[in-house]
Amino acid sequence: MFDFTIAICDDLESEQITLARLIRAYAKAHGLSVKLRFFSSGESLLAALREGMAIHLLFLDIYMPGLDGMTAARRIRAAGSNLSIIFATTSQDHGLDSFEVQASDYLVKPFQQEDVDSCLDWFFSHIPEPLRLLSVYAEGEWQSIPLSSIYYINVDGHQCQVHTPRGVIVTRRGLDDLESAIDSRDFLRCHRSFLVNLNHVTGVEGSDFCLKDRTHIPISSTNAARIRSQFIDWTYIKAWSQA
Numbered sequence: 392m393f394d395f396t397i398a399i400c401d402d403l404e405s406e407q408i409t410l411a412r413l414i415r416a417y418a419k420a421h422g423l424s425v426k427l428r429f430f431s432s433g434e435s436l437l438a439a440l441r442e443g444m445a446i447h448l449l450f451l452d453i454y455m456p457g458l459d460g461m462t463a464a465r466r467i468r469a470a471g472s473n474l475s476i477i478f479a480t481t482s483q484d485h486g487l488d489s490f491e492v493q494a495s496d497y498l499v500k501p502f503q504q505e506d507v508d509s510c511l512d513w514f515f516s517h518i519p520e521p522l523r524l525l526s527v528y529a530e531g532e533w534q535s536i537p538l539s540s541i542y543y544i545n546v547d548g549h550q551c552q553v554h555t556p557r558g559v560i561v562t563r564r565g566l567d568d569l570e571s572a573i574d575s576r577d578f579l580r581c582h583r584s585f586l587v588n589l590n591h592v593t594g595v596e597g598s599d600f601c602l603k604d605r606t607h608i609p610i611s612s613t614n615a616a617r618i619r620s621q622f623i624d625w626t627y628i629k630a631w632s633q634a
Contacts, residue, residue: 395423395424395425395426395447395448396425396426396427396428396444396445396446396447396448397414397425397426397427397428397446397447397448397449397450398427398428398429398430398436398446398448398449398450399411399414399427399428399429399430399449399450400429400430400431400432400433400435400436400449400450400451400452400455400460400463401430401431401450401452401455401479402431402432402452402455402456403452404431406452406479406500406502407429407431409501409502410450410479410498410502410507411427411429413502413503413504413507414427414507414511415427416504417504417507417508417511420533421515421526421533421535422526422532422533422534422535423515423524423535424535428444428446432455432456432457432458433455433457433458433459433460433462433463434457434458436449436451436463437458437463437466437467440467440470440472440474441470446474447474447475447518448474448475448477448514449467449474449475449476449477450477450479450498451463451464451476451477451478451479452478452479452480453478453479453480454480454481460478460479460480461478461492464476464478464492464494465492467492468492475495475514475517475518476492476494476495477494477495477496477497477498477510477514478494478496478497478498479497479498479500479502480497480498480499480500481499481500495510495513495514495517496509496510496513496514498510523537523538523575524536524537524538525537525538525541525553525569525572525573526572527553527560527562527564527569528562528563528564529560529561529562530560530561534560536553536555536560538573538575538577538578538588539588539590540555540556540557541553541554541555541578541588542554542555542556542587542588542591542602542604542606543585543586543587543588543591543602543606543608544566544569544585544586545566545584545585545586546565546566546583546584546585547561549563550562550563551563551564551565551566551569553569554606566580566584566586569586570586573586576625576628577589577590577625579618579621579622579625581600581608581609581610581611581618582608582609582610582611583611585608585609587600587602587608589622589625589626589629591603591604592608592622595610595619595622598610598612598615600622
């Protein structure tokens, strides 16, 4: 399971503990794997970022001694980072400043579960496509699978099998439903029973897509010409976007 790294920067340990508990409760309810990182000052946060620490979401207290949160946010943006920032504060009187640093949201103290949930709902609905998740109910719990880790999905009886580097996840969600939920140009319905992630395709061999792990995925004979054309178009667009 993909680990999202969420940082909490607050000079008060009690606030860190409260916010961490609420974030963990959200993660458990949504089948997410979250790593928490804690900072007690803006200076220590910036030092960690300069050293290359990867953070996906930052809860940043505004009122801290030394380097305050708003100044830290300005320096993060000046360094070219698009890190998602949610300010934690005792008031919302920072509208102009938050616009300047492109803050995602505000979390007003004292922290409440519903407010943290709302912030995290927004974040996970706006994350970049490489970090997007597919939520499925499997093995008695909700699991969140990064789209980038899915090789392909196939129908198996009344279930679907989601193939990932860590194994196969079986869900009762239908393939049409999963395709709609994924809603990504990187995924192609190449057969009525197969949905393939084109990022893992190395080419076409005969009537199959060949994946990096040498798995062969069938291409519908009825729609073979259209599917091959879509794959070629996707390849050119991908190459152009990365040029």
